[in-house]
Amino acid sequence: MLCVLVGCSVAAKKGPEEAADHEDVAWLSPTQVRSAKLQLEPVTNHPLGGEVSTSGRLTFYDLRVSHVFSPVTGRVTRISAEPGAHVDKGADLVEIESPDVGGAFSDLAKSQADLVAAESELHRQTELFDAHAGAQRDLEAARSNYEKAKAEHQRAAEKARLFSTVSSVGGGAARYVLRAPIAGEVIARNVNPGSEVQGQYTGGNAVELFTIGDLDPVVLIADIYEMDLARVKPGAHITIEVPAYPGRHFDGKVDTISGQLDPVTRTAKLRCLIANPKHELKPEMFASVWIAAGEQTALAIPRSALLRLGDQTVVFVLRKRTGDGKLLFERRPVAVEEDEGGLFLPIKQGLVAGEEVVTSGGVLLSGLVQ
Numbered sequence: 001m002l003c004v005l006v007g008c009s010v011a012a013k014k015g016p017e018e019a020a021d022h023e024d025v026a027w028l029s030p031t032q033v034r035s036a037k038l039q040l041e042p043v044t045n046h047p048l049g050g051e052v053s054t055s056g057r058l059t060f061y062d063l064r065v066s067h068v069f070s071p072v073t074g075r076v077t078r079i080s081a082e083p084g085a086h087v088d089k090g091a092d093l094v095e096i097e098s099p100d101v102g103g104a105f106s107d108l109a110k111s112q113a114d115l116v117a118a119e120s121e122l123h124r125q126t127e128l129f130d131a132h133a134g135a136q137r138d139l140e141a142a143r144s145n146y147e148k149a150k151a152e153h154q155r156a157a158e159k160a161r162l163f164s165t166v167s168s169v170g171g172g173a174a175r176y177v178l179r180a181p182i183a184g185e186v187i188a189r190n191v192n193p194g195s196e197v198q199g200q201y202t203g204g205n206a207v208e209l210f211t212i213g214d215l216d217p218v219v220l221i222a223d224i225y226e227m228d229l230a231r232v233k234p235g236a237h238i239t240i241e242v243p244a245y246p247g248r249h250f251d252g253k254v255d256t257i258s259g260q261l262d263p264v265t266r267t268a269k270l271r272c273l274i275a276n277p278k279h280e281l282k283p284e285m286f287a288s289v290w291i292a293a294g295e296q297t298a299l300a301i302p303r304s305a306l307l308r309l310g311d312q313t314v315v316f317v318l319r320k321r322t323g324d325g326k327l328l329f330e331r332r333p334v335a336v337e338e339d340e341g342g343l344f345l346p347i348k349q350g351l352v353a354g355e356e357v358v359t360s361g362g363v364l365l366s367g368l369v370q
Contacts, residue, residue: 024332026368030325038361039247040318043351046300046344047237047292056222056240058285061273065213066182069206071162073199074098077175081186081210089183093210094191100199101174108160111153118142118149180212187211187283215283216276220252222289223267231293232257238272239343240287247304247360249343250274250281254291290343300344305357306336307366313338316358316365317351329358329365 078095081087125142128134188211191197200206220240224232238252251274258269270291274281305315312333320328334350351357358365 025319025328025330026365028327028329038365039359040356041249041302041305041359043299043301043347043353043355043357045297045353047297048300048344048346050231050293051343052224052228052232052291052293054222054224054228054289054291056220056270056287056289058218058220058242058274058281058287059283060213060215061217061219064182064184065187065211066180066184067208068093068178068181068210068212069200069208070094070096070176070178070197071200072096072098072100072176074100074176074197076191076193076195076197079189079191079193081180081189083186083189085186087180087183087186087212089180091180092177093180094178096176096178096197098174098176098199101176104156104159104162105174108153108156111149111156115146115149115153118146122146178209180210182212182214184212184214185279187213213283215279215281217273218276218281218283220270220272220274220287220289222270222272222287222291223262223265224257224270224291226261226266226268228293229257229268232270232291237292238274239290240274242281242285242287244282244285245280249302250276298346299351299353300346301334301336301351301357302343302359303345305359305362306334306338306345307362309366315351316362318356318358331366 074096075098076094077097080092080094087093122139122142122145125134125139129136129139189209190207191209197209198206220238232254234254234257236254238254239249240252241247241249252272254270254272256271258271261268301315307314307316313336314331314333316329317332318327319330322328332350335348336345337348338345
């Protein structure tokens with residue numbers, strides 16, 4: 001995981017205790033840290049042995065997004081959810097004044113009355129038939145009418161159940177409250193107070209009123225060319241970078257690779273879940289993608305962490321954080337396998353697992369070390 005420190009452009013002084021102990025160090029005060037632009041990454045194991053580079057697009061995790069339509073036709077009278085707001089499952093989104101709802105409950109009341117009448121007639125004809133005072137034809141007709149009334153009542157009751165979030169009924173219309181089907185963030189709202197909306201249950205073209213989704217995780221969809229398919233396997237490590245955060249890397253693993261190629265581009269679709277706890281990644285962002293094509297893992301650092309000082313290869317390592325917010329960085333010579341391809345280079349000497357190295361802003365720090 002990247003650790004981003006915002007800030008550092010002015011010269012830093014060494015702490016007196018460190019100057020005596022080590023010459024290749026620089027202290028940064030909290031003020032300097034806030035004004036600098038440093039990025040650090042821990043030294044950890046990374047997949048090595050070659051990479052496949054491609055491009056991709058971010059989208060919603062399909063199991064955590066809902067496109068909300070109105071089931072009824074009517075006029076919007078109240079909106080309860082704003083774009084960007086978090087809503088719980090079942091929370092009010094919008095209230096719609098709809099004659100469809102009033103009609104549904106009216107049909108339910110009528111079907112209930114018809115069912116009572118049909119049941120009473122069936123009971124009367126049964127008694128007449130048992131007393132040999134009625135014809136069998138009349139009994140069968142009463143039974144048929146009762147079954148029809150019962151079926152109609154069930155249909156009307158089921159339709160009314162779909163409109164069970166009614167807040168008021170009267171004057172042939174009712175106010176229907178549309179609720180969130182899932183918990184998440186209101187990504188988009190396409191309706192305003194007073195708008196006329198088309199219902200899904202009444203025919204026509206219903207318009208999506210809300211998009212609700214969870215942005216953690218997001219899904220990466222990338223294209224894998226035919227010639228690279230044999231090198232990419234499910235479970236392979238993926239690193240992506242988006243234009244919004246240059247130098248920042250986000251990690252994931254290959255979930256699935258489609259079983260067919262696009263006949264035009266000759267590519268297969270790769271799918272990967274990317275953790276997004278801070279909601280920095282947005283759907284429809286484009287991404288540069290690197291996929292580990294080897295099975296070997298080793299202790300490695302990003303290529304961007306290396307600096308050249310004459311014939312020496314060095315990195316800057318975070319050595320200490322003090323209670324008052326000061327940071328101590330050390331310039332340290334390292335040996336790496338620079339012939340290894342990809343974003344990460346295996347470490348031969350100079351670093352141990354868990355240490356944090358500067359991956360962006362090291363040139364600035366080199367000017368602070370005497």
